[in-house]
Structures are given as structure tokens and as C-alpha cells.
Amino acid sequence: MSRGALKTGKSMRLGRQPGEVLDRSRQFVFTWNGRKYPAFGGDTIISALSAAGESVFSRSFKYHRPRGLLTASFLDPGCNVQVGDEPNVRGAHRKVEPHMAASAQNAWPSLRFDVKSANRYLERFLPPGFYYKTFMEPQRLWPLYERVLQRFAGGGKASPDAPHGYYDKRYAHPDVVVAGGGPAGMGAAVAAAEAGARVMLVEEEHELGGHLRWGDEEDLAALRRLGEEVARNSTIEVMTDSVVTGRYDGNWVAVSQRSLPRVEERLIKARTKTLVVAPGLIERPYVFQGNDAPGVMLSTAARRLINLYAVKPGERAVVLTANAEGDAAVADLERAGVEVARVEDARNGGDIGRVRGGQGAREVECGDGARIECDLVVTATGWTAPTSLLNMAGDKPFYNPAAARFFPSRLPEDVLATGGIAGDGSLDELLEHARATGKEAARRARGIGAALRAGIPQSTDGEEAPQDSPVTIPDLPVNGHLELFRGRTHGIVDYSEDVSSKDLVAAVKEGYDSAELAKRYTTATMGPTQGKLETVNAMAVIAEATGRSMEETGATTWRPPYAPITLGALAGRNFEPVRYSPMQPWHERQGARPLVAGAWIRPDHYGDPEAEVRNVRKNVGVIDVTPLGKLDLRGPDVSELLNFLYVNKWSNLEVGKVRYGVMCAEDGVILDDGVTGRLGPEHYLMTTTSSGAAGVLEWIEDWLQTYQPDWRVHVTPVTGAYASINIAGPKSRELLARVAEGVDLSTEAFPYMNVRTGTVAGVEGCFMWRIGFTGELSYEIHVPAAYGLYVWEALMERGADLGVRPFGVEAQRVLRLEKGHFIVGQDTDALTQGFGAGISWAIKLDKEDFVGKPELVWQGERDGYFRLIGLQPHDGSVAPPEASQIVEGKTIVGRITSSRFSSTLERSICLGFVAPHLAEPGTTVTVQLPNGERITARVMEHLAHYDPEGAKARG
Amino acid sequence: MSARRSLANLRIADCTPLTKVFVQAFEKGMLARDLGVEFGRAVRDENGTLRIGSGPGEWLLLAPPGSAPEVVERVEAVRAEEPVSVVDVTHGRALVRISGAKTVDLLPKVCGIDMSDSITPDGAAFRSSVAKVLTDVVRDDGEGTRSYLLHCERSFGQYLFDALLDAGEEFGIEIEGFASNNSRSPE
Numbered sequence A: 001m002s003r004g005a006l007k008t009g010k011s012m013r014l015g016r017q018p019g020e021v022l023d024r025s026r027q028f029v030f031t032w033n034g035r036k037y038p039a040f041g042g043d044t045i046i047s048a049l050s051a052a053g054e055s056v057f058s059r060s061f062k063y064h065r066p067r068g069l070l071t072a073s074f075l076d077p078g079c080n081v082q083v084g085d086e087p088n089v090r091g092a093h094r095k096v097e098p099h100m101a102a103s104a105q106n107a108w109p110s111l112r113f114d115v116k117s118a119n120r121y122l123e124r125f126l127p128p129g130f131y132y133k134t135f136m137e138p139q140r141l142w143p144l145y146e147r148v149l150q151r152f153a154g155g156g157k158a159s160p161d162a163p164h165g166y167y168d169k170r171y172a173h174p175d176v177v178v179a180g181g182g183p184a185g186m187g188a189a190v191a192a193a194e195a196g197a198r199v200m201l202v203e204e205e206h207e208l209g210g211h212l213r214w215g216d217e218e219d220l221a222a223l224r225r226l227g228e229e230v231a232r233n234s235t236i237e238v239m240t241d242s243v244v245t246g247r248y249d250g251n252w253v254a255v256s257q258r259s260l261p262r263v264e265e266r267l268i269k270a271r272t273k274t275l276v277v278a279p280g281l282i283e284r285p286y287v288f289q290g291n292d293a294p295g296v297m298l299s300t301a302a303r304r305l306i307n308l309y310a311v312k313p314g315e316r317a318v319v320l321t322a323n324a325e326g327d328a329a330v331a332d333l334e335r336a337g338v339e340v341a342r343v344e345d346a347r348n349g350g351d352i353g354r355v356r357g358g359q360g361a362r363e364v365e366c367g368d369g370a371r372i373e374c375d376l377v378v379t380a381t382g383w384t385a386p387t388s389l390l391n392m393a394g395d396k397p398f399y400n401p402a403a404a405r406f407f408p409s410r411l412p413e414d415v416l417a418t419g420g421i422a423g424d425g426s427l428d429e430l431l432e433h434a435r436a437t438g439k440e441a442a443r444r445a446r447g448i449g450a451a452l453r454a455g456i457p458q459s460t461d462g463e464e465a466p467q468d469s470p471v472t473i474p475d476l477p478v479n480g481h482l483e484l485f486r487g488r489t490h491g492i493v494d495y496s497e498d499v500s501s502k503d504l505v506a507a508v509k510e511g512y513d514s515a516e517l518a519k520r521y522t523t524a525t526m527g528p529t530q531g532k533l534e535t536v537n538a539m540a541v542i543a544e545a546t547g548r549s550m551e552e553t554g555a556t557t558w559r560p561p562y563a564p565i566t567l568g569a570l571a572g573r574n575f576e577p578v579r580y581s582p583m584q585p586w587h588e589r590q591g592a593r594p595l596v597a598g599a600w601i602r603p604d605h606y607g608d609p610e611a612e613v614r615n616v617r618k619n620v621g622v623i624d625v626t627p628l629g630k631l632d633l634r635g636p637d638v639s640e641l642l643n644f645l646y647v648n649k650w651s652n653l654e655v656g657k658v659r660y661g662v663m664c665a666e667d668g669v670i671l672d673d674g675v676t677g678r679l680g681p682e683h684y685l686m687t688t689t690s691s692g693a694a695g696v697l698e699w700i701e702d703w704l705q706t707y708q709p710d711w712r713v714h715v716t717p718v719t720g721a722y723a724s725i726n727i728a729g730p731k732s733r734e735l736l737a738r739v740a741e742g743v744d745l746s747t748e749a750f751p752y753m754n755v756r757t758g759t760v761a762g763v764e765g766c767f768m769w770r771i772g773f774t775g776e777l778s779y780e781i782h783v784p785a786a787y788g789l790y791v792w793e794a795l796m797e798r799g800a801d802l803g804v805r806p807f808g809v810e811a812q813r814v815l816r817l818e819k820g821h822f823i824v825g826q827d828t829d830a831l832t833q834g835f836g837a838g839i840s841w842a843i844k845l846d847k848e849d850f851v852g853k854p855e856l857v858w859q860g861e862r863d864g865y866f867r868l869i870g871l872q873p874h875d876g877s878v879a880p881p882e883a884s885q886i887v888e889g890k891t892i893v894g895r896i897t898s899s900r901f902s903s904t905l906e907r908s909i910c911l912g913f914v915a916p917h918l919a920e921p922g923t924t925v926t927v928q929l930p931n932g933e934r935i936t937a938r939v940m941e942h943l944a945h946y947d948p949e950g951a952k953a954r955g
Numbered sequence B: 001m002s003a004r005r006s007l008a009n010l011r012i013a014d015c016t017p018l019t020k021v022f023v024q025a026f027e028k029g030m031l032a033r034d035l036g037v038e039f040g041r042a043v044r045d046e047n048g049t050l051r052i053g054s055g056p057g058e059w060l061l062l063a064p065p066g067s068a069p070e071v072v073e074r075v076e077a078v079r080a081e082e083p084v085s086v087v088d089v090t091h092g093r094a095l096v097r098i099s100g101a102k103t104v105d106l107l108p109k110v111c112g113i114d115m116s117d118s119i120t121p122d123g124a125a126f127r128s129s130v131a132k133v134l135t136d137v138v139r140d141d142g143e144g145t146r147s148y149l150l151h152c153e154r155s156f157g158q159y160l161f162d163a164l165l166d167a168g169e170e171f172g173i174e175i176e177g178f179a180s181n182n183s184r185s186p187e
Helices: A045-051 A115-125 A130-134 A139-152 A183-194 A210-214 A217-232 A299-307 A324-335 A388-392 A427-453 A501-509 A515-522 A535-546 A567-571 A584-589 A609-618 A638-645 A693-707 A732-739 A785-798 A809-819 A853-862 B030-035 B068-076 B103-109 B154-171 B178-182
Strands: A023-032 A035-041 A080-083 A086-090 A101-104 A167-172 A176-179 A199-202 A236-239 A242-248 A252-257 A265-271 A274-277 A296-298 A316-321 A339-345 A352-356 A363-366 A371-373 A376-380 A398-400 A405-407 A415-417 A492-494 A593-597 A600-605 A621-624 A629-634 A658-664 A670-680 A683-688 A714-717 A722-728 A755-760 A763-769 A778-784 A867-873 A885-888 A891-902 A907-914 A924-928 A934-939 B011-014 B019-024 B042-044 B050-055 B058-063 B085-088 B093-099 B125-130 B133-139 B147-153 B174-176
Touching: A023 A045, A035 A045, A045 A080, A167 A567, A167 B103, A176 A183, A176 A252, A176 A427, A183 A199, A183 A210, A183 A217, A183 A236, A183 A274, A183 A427, A199 A242, A210 A217, A210 A299, A242 A388, A265 A567, A274 A388, A274 A427, A296 A299, A299 A316, A299 A324, A299 A376, A316 A324, A324 A339, A324 A376, A339 A363, A339 A371, A352 A376, A388 A415, A415 A427, A492 A501, A492 A535, A501 A515, A501 A535, A515 A535, A584 A785, A593 A809, A600 A609, A600 A809, A609 A621, A609 A809, A621 A785, A621 A809, A629 A638, A629 A693, A629 B085, A638 A683, A638 A693, A670 A693, A670 A755, A670 A763, A683 A693, A693 A714, A714 B019, A714 B085, A722 A732, A722 A785, A732 A778, A732 A785, A763 A785, A778 A785, A809 A891, A809 A907, A867 A924, A885 A907, A891 A924, B011 B154, B019 B068, B050 B125, B050 B133, B058 B068, B068 B085, B093 B103, B093 B154, B103 B147, B103 B154, B133 B154, B147 B154
Parallel strands: A023 A101, A167 A265, A176 A199, A176 A274, A199 A236, A274 A415, A296 A376, A316 A339, A316 A376, B011 B174
Antiparallel strands: A023 A035, A080 A086, A080 A101, A242 A252, A252 A265, A352 A363, A363 A371, A398 A405, A593 A600, A621 A722, A629 A683, A629 A714, A658 A670, A670 A683, A722 A778, A755 A763, A763 A778, A867 A907, A867 A934, A885 A891, A885 A924, A891 A907, A924 A934, B011 B093, B019 B058, B019 B085, B042 B050, B050 B058, B093 B147, B125 B133, B133 B147
């Protein structure tokens, strides 16, 4: 058959089945390994392939043995496939879609002829712990080993170019989460809803119903009735193709939800009041030689194929049965036209010795030695109770040898269990148990909910906790079952990791004789199925090898997630809040290059930062400084607060004046700086650094609420309330005068470090500060934010003839460096105490107390601290990169903290920290550049390289 | 100002023009008694102002656009014995209203608080993270329709609006005009 042609040949598709999930009116084509295959709506990838006669879907992890269908469910370890760019898709669960491109993974050059299958001939040389033993020495070869191992690693391929899907998160607060949507889960959900609870019913399959879905007419009728009951209750939120992946403290339950429109996968964080665990039972494989050959499958898999997907699992079958499910499988197979060559009834001593066949089962050797040709081997040898969620809730399930499975032991108040995990019985008995459990879950949820609501403000008085009596939950019978784990031969225990019973026995012989140790040594239970198929068999083999009982051996630990969850779902949507100033649209129109400064998006420059610097020095520039932190402080004790938080004095600040202040933490390290103005007798406006606004607010509130709760101070964050614009340059006064009203801008009436309130461009209530960061005459105006863009545009328009131009953060950095102003966090770090930063003029140790005083006193006394100094390289064309080291021989004696080329001075200028013996003006220091080259620089007299006297700013 | 009205099950409107006044006083003081609303609740007064107990000893008052002077005056007219500060934060905060039955589906995608009637009934007010932004959320139903006001620092407003639009896309969210929503706002 040519590639691209529709796969034809023997079809295994059956006629319409009563419980089938197919939409036969919707037939389409998809591709498997490049070939076209037909499918119906509702088919899974694997059911469609099986219907087309395919039986090999992957190669095993280590030995590259051909693998077929085992469980026909999400868990199926041999059915992981690649779909487009998506690796490790559960092919027996994922519904096939038109034009879907599915392919086998872990096989080369083809699924049928896989070169790496030669590994199976090396099996004797690949014992457990092979990696540990082989790749330990010599260490220098590890990179080579790593490349080889990566080449042999299983799994699909994730393309780095794959488009990022839309992943989502959601919080939920249901009264009851029911994990498992089989009959017991449905019954519990209905009973809980009827008792008034809001219920989340979570089912891993695409439809509710559990084993009823592939059952007989009676089962299907029961399923319809249950479905109607669920649908009648609007307080039940049904989630199919979803799975509870974990239960955490406080009954936080994680749910992975799939099959959503537009959303690839959603992680639901549900804080449920009660959790009902109703996952049913997972059929357990049987260990014997050849148990992983394609064509060997579980009874539930055969029944799913026939009843849900109308696929004939094979032509001639041998069935090993130890329970009713196996018996039902025999009936289903015969009804589907499969020749059942032999039924080995384990209850009567029947067994399977081994299965022979390369690409698929060919012959079975039965327990009595009889050899029977067949292409299908079905086993029904017992159940694993998926107690994972119970373990996560602190339960320690106990093993009941009579039933050959685990049962819940002691559950916390907010977790209940029902269904097969709790016991056996008829459908009616199970439903009776489930309904009582659901009702009790709702009752407990009411009590927990009432406790939660206590203390939450309500429109009416809080309700009292319900006093109703606990619901009596009937005991479920426990059916006896043979302990069938491994037959007389060795076979695969962990299908995902290719770990055999022989490997486990070998591990025990090497001394790894506890379940946890053997697990880690062999990697059994550590593959994609995470123990759900193999844990009990692994335990049984270890128990057999050690001569201990199952109870003594114990189970390995179940940890979340119960089912795989994508990294995309864990990450969720990309919430990265960003902040914009009111002038952002203008900046964007002018092509400003954005700078991400914390959450703020700011203009870094408008194309030519050097020209922006020159224009400020020559004419006038405006910069958007809205991100400056702004705090409105009110109350009679504000000056006390300022005196306490800043290192300088504030008690004598007059109304209309502003003052620069530096805050230190208790360890004397500089925390933040800024200018605070006194707007009224009990009203101040504090500015902080842009990045420090939130921290300073918390800092102030912390001191107010803990240290001085009696101080009468109210703090209101108003950063976004004002659009802040700095107008800087020799023509700034002239520009402001054109738009300001009601304020005399003359030097005499409005001197440096003063604040006035007035009207700007017709906007009332603007604050004008006569301060500057650039070293030029400048004004900082704070405009009610909604008018910010209007005022900005007015300044640009009215100042056009003055040469007004915007400048961005980069130009501001140069301007302030020329002026020698440090930036907290850039020129200081987490060790920079006050005196080191050159602010000794501001630190008033004669104040009675202030934050950081004891440390600063000590710093002043001990001296010896590094000092912030101005530096100029002797070669003015070289601007050493920031963080360059200052060295003496091989000793680091300082670092460059800020460095730029100054277009004003036409040379490079720096700020830096140096050891005290190098801080003397005129000292030559050595700066080591990142390329190893060393240059020399001169320590300047001032931090300021430009107008150190401040005449321009004060002018 | 748009008056676009939508009948969708999920609607969003920019209500930033509403007057917003932030009040601080003793939690159990004279002003608190006068305001008549405790932390975690919101009530509408006889002037149509929505009084929100936004924090312990903190209130947010929402009123029609341009009414800040009157609102401030009314609060300051209460001669409380304790220190009181009244700050017009109209320009400093963004305000978004989302309305419709699907709000209970939208909000859990961006906020971890239980939006059920039993925990956050009409008139509930709380401060939480909404799409990672610190937000004051007020349930303020109108005309029998579930509705929430979301109030955050102004500079985050555009981001929050966009995040809500994105989260609401699967529920068919539609944008309404402020004027349309203002019919439910304090008047």
C-alpha cells in the first residue's frame, strides 16, 4: 500500500453496539505514521487503529519490544503516541480528530522494524541498576554517556517551535468534590446535591458511568437512570476528561480539566469542604512470560473495545479469568464473534504459563502445558485499589489478602470513600453506600462551611453550625478473590519502565529488599502509569523474593500528581501585571523605546538619548516620572514619623518647603530616598523611588502599627493619582510660566526646595516642586492623573519655540550621574550603610532616635567602610562597564556602580565604591575591565561631575 | 462617554470616572458609626453613594462623577473625635464593573476567593489578588443581576481590564459603555 492511500484490509469494526460511544454519522480520516486511516467520531486514536487491524502502537522503553493495547484507557502504557508537536499523548484515551497526524514514538526507523529492539538481545547485560553501575566511571566521560543515554531515552519529541497553547487556572470552592464518575461517584454526587451541596463531579473518562458503560443492557439502563439524576441536579458541576491529581492540606484539591473549548488544559484549585474518593478499581495485569506481547490485554480492555468502540479485539482468544469481569469478557468476546479457544478459570486452577509471539501473540502455553494458537490473550486476575488520594489525605490503606487488594483504613473528617475502593457488592448495594456517603459528605460540608463563614461579614447574622446527626453509611461486603500476581514464569511488571519480575528479584538479591529501595533501584512504578498498574504486582514479587508477606512488604508511597499534568497547566496563564502612566499613548506615538522597570513600562529614550541630554542642558526637556512613589501623609504626628524614619531632621520643615530624605533600615543600610513636601500643617506628600513605593508604604505601616500605634498618621498611596512630569533645563521656568496660574515662579517667591499648589494648563490642584535630579533648574509637577496626558501635550505645544523635547530614563541616568546623585539599588546595595553613601551631611545622630541610628553610630565610630566617590577615567573615551572591579594588584578594593559617557563633559564619568584609603580626591585607582584590561581613573573631589556647587539648580 | 449597552451574560465596563474618596478613621470610632458599614461590607446611602468597608478603619466611597467635593464635605461634616483623613482618590484608582450571570465563571479564573452567595453575597467587599493585581472587589448587584466592582491602582487599570477581557473571552464577554453602567452607579 502506498503511503497516503487510505488503509484498507481486514476491518475489525463491529456492527453497532448498545453502549458504543461512536458517532457513525461522522466518518473521517486521520494519519498514523503518515498513512491514512478511517475513524468515527468518538473513536480514540487507538480504537480507530485497532478497528483498522493495527495491533502494535509503540516500542517499549528499554528493550524496544513491540507493545500493543493493554487497558484501552488513559493508563494504557503501550499506547503513548506523538500527535503533531505534542508528545506522549495517551492514544487509548485521546479522541481522534479529522486530519490528526499521529505517529509512533520511541521507534526508528519504523514501528515495525525498530533498530533499537536489538536491546532485547542484551537483556542479560542490562540488569537493574545498569546505569548506576556502568556510567559512574570515569567521570570525564559523563558528557558522552549523557548524549548516548539521551539518544536511547524514550518518549516523544517536543518541538521548540510548537505554538504555546492557552492554559488556564481556576479556583473553586465546592461543598463536595467527588473524585470518580462511575456509578458510586454519580450516586454520591446526586445524594450530596439533593442534600443541598454544591458538587464537583470529576471523571477521568470522556463520559460518566465507569464500568456500567461497557456493561450489559441492565448496566446501561442503570447508567441512563443515574445520568438523568445527575442532569436533574443543577448544583452538580460535571467535569469529564478531568482528573483529581492531588489532595493537599486544608482539602485543597487539584483538578486537571481537559477537552475544553479554546483551553488546552485547565488546573482547578478547588478548596472543597469534603472530598469523596470514588475512583473505582483498576484491573491488574498478570505477570508471566510474554505478558507484554501485543494481543495480551486485560478483560476490561477487551470489553471496552467491543462495547464502547465496536472493535473486535482479535480472532481467536484464550481467556484467563478469576472473577466475574473475566466471565463477562468471555461472553462479550463470543458475542463479538471472537473464537474463544480456551477459558482458563483460575478459580479452578487454570493458569497461563507463557505467551509466544514477536509482533503479537501467536501461541499460549496454558497451565496444564497445552499450547493453543491464538492472537488474543485476555486476563482477569484482580484489581488494584487506587488509594492515592486517600494516602495523600493521611490514610494508610491496609491489605486484605482475602480480597487481594487494599482498603481504606482511617480517613480524616473531610475525606470519604465509596465504590469499589470501599468494598464490593451488587450495584444496588454500591449505590446505597454511595448515596449515604454523598449525603454524609454534604452534612459534614455544612458543618465545615458554617465554621468557615464564622467571622466573615454577612448581610445577616451568621448561621449556626447544623446539628443534624451523622448519616449511617452501610458496610459494603468484600468479595473474596484469589491472590494472583505472578504465574510460574517471569514477565513484565512495569510496562512503562520495562521492569520485569526477574529484575525485581535480582534487585532483592542485591540487597534492595524493601519496596521503596527496589522501586528506586529498578524504577518500577516510576513511569507514566505511576504505579496504578504495577504497584501491587511489584510488591508481590518483592514479597515472594524476600519471603515476607504482602502486609510486611508494604506499598510504595503514592504522591501527587495522581495523573500526569502538563507544565502548561501548572504554569497557567501568564499573569504579568504591567503599569502605564497616563502619558503612555503619547510615548508610544513618539516611538519611545520601552523600558521595563519593575511592573512599569517607561520610555527609555525617544531615539537619541545623548541629544536628549544636550537638550536638557541647553533648552528644556520633560520626562514622565509618574512611577515615582507618592504617599499622602496626614495627621498631627507626621513630622514625628518623618523624623523617625529618615536619618535627617524634619521637625522644622515649614509649610511650602520640601526636603530630601534618606531612609535606612535597622541595620543602617540605605532603604530608600526621596523628597517630601509639607503641603499643610498636617498634610505632607512623600515621594519614594519608583521601585520602592510599595516597600516604603509597608515599612511605614509596619512602624505605625507595631512601634508607634498611638501616632496619629494616616497614609494613603497616591502614586497613580498624579501624573508626574519633570521639566528640566535652563528654560524650564519660562515653559512652566506659560502654563501655570496662580503661582509666582520667580526665584525669590518660589526658591529651590519649595512646593506650591496651583493650576497648570487650566488643571487645578497641581503640585509644583522646585527640585531637580538633573542638576538643572527644574520643576516637578504632579497633575491629577486623568489630566496628565492633556498637560503633557500642553507643555509640548506651548514650549515648542523653547525647544522642549521629551527625554527618557537613559538621558535622566546620564544627567543625574553628571550631577552625582546616587540611585538606591544601583549605587547602593544591601550592605551600603548610610555613611558609606556620602550622606553624612544628612545623618543627624543628635536626634533622639530614628530607624538605624544604633548601627549608624557604630559605623561612624568604627570607620573603615567603603565610600561612594566620583571617578573619571584618565582616558575619557573609556566608560568602564558598571560593576567593573577596582583593584590593587590582585585585591578587589572597590567597584564601579554607575558609568556613562557624558555628552555634556565629552568624557566618561563614573560613581563607584572604594576602600577608605583610596577615597581621597586626586587618588588614582585601577579599574579592571571585563576583558581583563586595566585602566586608571582619578577620584574626584565631589560626587557631582557637573555644577558641583548647585548654582544651576538653584538659579 | 459610551452608552453602549449589552445583554450578554458577561459584561465589562470602565467605571473609572466615578468619584472615589478614601477615608481613614478608627475602626470603631464615631465616623465608623456614622458611615454605618463595617469592614467587608458595602451599602448604598441615601445620597446614592456606595460606602465600602474596604479595610479595618478604611472606607472607600463611590459616587457619581464630579461629586468629590460634596462627598468629602459630607464626611468632614461629621465632627468625629478621632483623627480622620479624607482623600479624593478619583484620579488614583481604576474602577471596572463586570456584570452578568457568568461573572461567577470569570472571577474564579483570576481570583482565589469563594464567589458563592454564602461567602460573598451582594454587598460583600474584600481585598484580594485579581490577575495578580491588588484589587478591592465589591459585589454590587443591580436589577437582579450579579455584578462586581473591581477597584485597583490606576496604573494597573489597563492591564486588569485586558486580563478580564482575556479571561472572559470563553464566556462571550462584551464591553459596555460607562454611561450605560452609570445607571446602576450611585447617583
